[in-house]
Amino acid sequence: EDQVTQSPEALRLQEGESSSLNCSYTVSGLRGLFWYRQDPGKGPEFLFTLYSAGEEKEKERLKATLTKKESFLHITAPKPEDSATYLCAGWGGATNKLIFGTGTLLAVQP
Amino acid sequence: GAGVSQSPSNKVTEKGKDVELRCDPISGHTALYWYRQSLGQGLEFLIYFQGNSAPDKSGLPSDRFSAERTGGSVSTLTIQRTQQEDSAVYLCASSRQVDDNEQFFGPGTRLTVL
Structure with missing residues (x-):
């Protein structure tokens, strides 16, 4: 089954503290991997x-x-304005659709 | 307009009533997509249109859900006999064509079924 998994679910950083968000995927015939930002x-x-x-x-x-x-x-x-939910999506697979992960909620504190 | 617009922004309805959600895509975009986003869930694909036709309806949760698109532009998503589990944010997106998967999203309609 095509799947996209994001980690961590939530991340709190201090301003200036660099980090990475992970998106692991099992999407057959992957045609593209997308990143989106979503504000509340x-x-x-x-x-x-x-x-x-x-x-x-x-x-x-x-x-x-x-x-x-x-x-x-x-x-x-990062800066406080980078605070948002970051979504990852795989395009392809058996259904040729965007398959989204559940996102990482990032909070950057000043 | 410059972006994808959706209306209404919020809809509160009673269980059992029908609702219609509207999406205006970016002008010239031939592909249009509907998603549902529930609390703590990823975006769930519902249906997409290429022009006025919907080649893939596999994501519609039940036969209470239907969608149409007219004139290659505006689309409506209709939910009949709403249930509480239908409560979610319904997002619409458009792209230049189906093979160009840079999708531009609207702000969503928050549906609450009481």
Whole structure:
């Protein structure tokens, strides 16, 4: 069964304290791995798409990487405004749909 | 509009009533998706449209759920005889085409069934 699992469920960081969020996947025929950010009461906001193992993408303090089994979202020197839920989704599999993980709730304290 | 819009933003209804949720995708986007997000759950795929047709309805939880899209634009998700377990945030997303899976999401409709 196609599945995406994110860890940790919640993460609390001090401002400036770098860390990584994990997304492990078992999606047959993976065509892409997506990262989204979701703020309370809002829809997910697209961050990155990774298409092949070894690929990396960066945006401000965020960097996403992909291997054949998992993806990491690295957050360097986070700020309070980075606080949000980060969602990972695999595209492909038997149904060619986005399969979402349950997200990591990140809180960055000043 | 610049983004995906959904209405209403909040809907409170009584068990057994029917509800209609509306989604206006980004202009020119041919693919439209409906998801459901329950507390503590990941986004659950419901249905997608390519133009006005829905090739994949496999995610609809029961026959009380239906969706349509007209003119390749606006879509409505209808839930008949609502149940308490239908309470969730219903999210709509659109993308330029099905094979371009950079989906842009609307703000969602929060449905509460009493």
